[in-house]
Amino acid sequence: MSEWDYIIVGGGSAGSVMANRLSARSGNRVLLIEAGPDMPHGEIPPEISSSYPGVAYFDPRFHWTELKVTTQPKRHNDPSYAPPRRSYEQARIMGGGSSINGQLFNRGAPTDFDGWRDLGVAGWGWDDVLPYFKKAERDLDFPESDWHGDEGRILVRRLFEEQWTGHTHAARKALEAAGYDYIEDQNGAFRDGFFPLTISNAFDRRVSAAVGYLDPPTRRRPNLTIMAETRVSEILFNGLKATGVRIQPKAGGAQDLQAAREVVVCSGALHSPAHLLRAGIGPAGHLKALGIEVRHALAGVGQNLQDHPSVSASAYLPAEHRLMRDDVRHMHLGWRFSSNLHEAPAGDMFAAQITKSAWHDLGKRLGSFLVWVNRTYSTGEVKLATKDWRDEPAVDFGLCSDRRDVDRLADGFRRTAAIMMSDAMRHVAKDPFPTAYTEQVRSIAKVTTRNKAITWLLGKAMDGPEAVRRMLIEKVITGGVSMRDLLEDAEALDTFVLANATGTWHASCTCRMGGDDDPMAVTDNQGRVRGVSGLRVVDASIFPTVPCANTNGPTIMSAEKIADRIVAA
Ligand SMILES: Cc1cc2nc3c(=O)[nH]c(=O)nc-3n(C[C@H](O)[C@H](O)[C@H](O)COP(=O)(O)OP(=O)(O)OC[C@H]3O[C@@H](n4cnc5c(N)ncnc54)[C@H](O)[C@@H]3O)c2cc1C
Numbered sequence: 001m002s003e004w005d006y007i008i009v010g011g012g013s014a015g016s017v018m019a020n021r022l023s024a025r026s027g028n029r030v031l032l033i034e035a036g037p038d039m040p041h042g043e044i045p046p047e048i049s050s051s052y053p054g055v056a057y058f059d060p061r062f063h064w065t066e067l068k069v070t071t072q073p074k075r076h077n078d079p080s081y082a083p084p085r086r087s088y089e090q091a092r093i094m095g096g097g098s099s100i101n102g103q104l105f106n107r108g109a110p111t112d113f114d115g116w117r118d119l120g121v122a123g124w125g126w127d128d129v130l131p132y133f134k135k136a137e138r139d140l141d142f143p144e145s146d147w148h149g150d151e152g153r154i155l156v157r158r159l160f161e162e163q164w165t166g167h168t169h170a171a172r173k174a175l176e177a178a179g180y181d182y183i184e185d186q187n188g189a190f191r192d193g194f195f196p197l198t199i200s201n202a203f204d205r206r207v208s209a210a211v212g213y214l215d216p217p218t219r220r221r222p223n224l225t226i227m228a229e230t231r232v233s234e235i236l237f238n239g240l241k242a243t244g245v246r247i248q249p250k251a252g253g254a255q256d257l258q259a260a261r262e263v264v265v266c267s268g269a270l271h272s273p274a275h276l277l278r279a280g281i282g283p284a285g286h287l288k289a290l291g292i293e294v295r296h297a298l299a300g301v302g303q304n305l306q307d308h309p310s311v312s313a314s315a316y317l318p319a320e321h322r323l324m325r326d327d328v329r330h331m332h333l334g335w336r337f338s339s340n341l342h343e344a345p346a347g348d349m350f351a352a353q354i355t356k357s358a359w360h361d362l363g364k365r366l367g368s369f370l371v372w373v374n375r376t377y378s379t380g381e382v383k384l385a386t387k388d389w390r391d392e393p394a395v396d397f398g399l400c401s402d403r404r405d406v407d408r409l410a411d412g413f414r415r416t417a418a419i420m421m422s423d424a425m426r427h428v429a430k431d432p433f434p435t436a437y438t439e440q441v442r443s444i445a446k447v448t449t450r451n452k453a454i455t456w457l458l459g460k461a462m463d464g465p466e467a468v469r470r471m472l473i474e475k476v477i478t479g480g481v482s483m484r485d486l487l488e489d490a491e492a493l494d495t496f497v498l499a500n501a502t503g504t505w506h507a508s509c510t511c512r513m514g515g516d517d518d519p520m521a522v523t524d525n526q527g528r529v530r531g532v533s534g535l536r537v538v539d540a541s542i543f544p545t546v547p548c549a550n551t552n553g554p555t556i557m558s559a560e561k562i563a564d565r566i567v568a569a
Contacts, residue, residue, distance in 0.1 A: 008030065012034075013209045013539070013559070016209035019224060021564070022264075022563060034226070037229055050327045051327060057089060062091060068087065070083040070397065073401035088505070103200050106186055109549075113126040113128070121544055124561075133149075134147075156198050166321030167317055167322070167355045168332040177424055182194060192336050197332065235279045277384045286383055303510065310501060314368040315429035316430045341408050353368075354367065380399070382394070509540075510522075527542050527558075
């Protein structure tokens with residue numbers, strides 16, 4: 001077949017849903033193109049299918065390895081300051097982020113989606129999106145509940161207390177002593193408290209969007225073609241109508257493929273706006289500066305980039321409180337709380353309790369809390385670095401560029417520290433210290449013989465005398481920044497937050513949906529790109545604001561919702 005009705009660009013969380021739902025109509029000829037490798041059922045390697053995701057997070061075989069971003073905000077009083085460039089993992093594999101992510105599967109606050117509706121995105125209020133969250137999932141724990149679906153393609157579950165470690169039990173006691181309620185179902189009524197994290201995982205295996213939506217019967221549909229390891233370099237146009245794509249297969253030269261109805265861009269929040277910009281759709285000044293002819297000026301393309309800024313703290317776990325096996329879940333509890341700062345909505349903050357901080361011998365000895373601002377105000381941008389399709393875009397997250405995010409992250413760090421240093425936790429998780437996903441931490445988290453050897457030595461030293469452990473933490477791990485320094489000095493804590501806040505891989509909002517009168521809207525409420533025809537974006541980039549959630553669930557929900565409208569038309 002050389003012509004399709006729909007060409008889907010990117011087989012990630014959203015692309016997998018779109019491929020399934022659009023090809024469910026036998027009259028639709030659907031082509032799904034993914035740059036990364038495909039791993040059909042039966043061929044999924046253990047590092048992807050494992051319940052422990054910390055290996056897949058940093059495995060370069062499944063990433064866009066050339067991508068570098070800046071996360072820190074610019075300094076208004078120092079224009080010469082350039083934030084450091086850092087790694088930011090984005091998936092390049094069938095299933096996209098859902099194939100390498102932490103498997104947390106949640107929805108966000110009802111007020112997030114009512115906020116989308118109030119921004120002019122008709123039909124996306126909480127009552128409108130809830131049916132699609134339910135449609136996407138099959139909840140193995142609460143199949144009868146009004147909050148849940150029992151027929152969806154993403155199987156979800158939780159780990160209840162009989163599967164927790166000593167670290168998790170201590171965290172529960174500490175959170176209860178601090179006055180937080182235990183909530184059985186994170187995805188039930190949205191309120192403050194702590195809960196067993198809902199995960200997209202069944203039978204101790206990851207359930208990615210590829211596992212759920214590109215299952216063997218779907219792959220056997222004669223009207224669905226899947227091309228893996230094939231990169232789309234260009235969206236083809238006839239005037240203002242998208243007509244197809246140019247592909248760059250791994251072997252062989254470029255080819256042009258025609259889409260009779262639509263090109264559906266599902267390349268994720270960093271790569272989808274780059275496709276539009278290269279096609280001449282975006283801020284006119286930026287396009288002209290790169291020598292790209294403006295096809296349609298759309299100021300919002302690549303703007304409004306959001307993520308959840310986070311910092312963390314870790315502590316040494318004696319052997320009896322660690323995880324006993326390598327391939328089991330390491331994150332058990334989530335904790336939602338309200339900062340009550342800057343008139344932020346309730347439940348604006350989130351923390352995850354982690355019993356194993358990395359796969360290696362050092363990480364196995366460290367229990368952590370990762371805390372993040374779940375309702376952020378800071379925004380950044382995606383621009384093209386060059387007009388060459390081979391080059392990664394220039395990505396500037398500007399995390400914590402809004403003062404309200406700095407204040408709330410600092411407050412979240414203090415609250416987390418109080419839990420870690422409480423009577424219930426201090427004997428279980430010892431010598432707490434501030435941590436961050438620095439380049440050094442990322443580099444040592446790659447599975448190599450060298451990293452195994454280094455972390456084995458560090459692990460042994462951590463198990464040694466207290467004085468050695470403390471020296472190691474101070475001299476090697478934190479570079480001398482202690483919990484006490486940060487808790488006793490508000491300025492030092494601000495500096496720590498500004499220098500160390502990283503995203504939580506929830507890049508979103510760069511082709512945001514919006515109403516007809518919204519000059520920064522890139523897409524309408526069905527993901528259709530404004531000002532052109534035959535072109536849609538469906539992925540995390542269409543969110544108007546990042547919800548108070550990990551973004552896989554909301555991305556899959558959005559794809560389900562838009563696909564439903566397309567096939568109903
Ligand atoms: C390490 C990590 C951990 C995370 N943890 C969690 C978590 O625990 N819970 C959660 O809810 N969310 C988590 N997320 C975020 C979540 O997985 C993403 O928000 C979600 O997968 C985004 O889906 P998407 O469809 O927008 O993009 P993606 O899933 O990233 O899909 C985009 C796809 O397009 C492909 N592509 C890009 N450009 C091209 C091109 N030119 N040609 C062909 N194909 C192309 C990519 O290779 C990719 O497969 C995590 C993400 C990462 C990276």
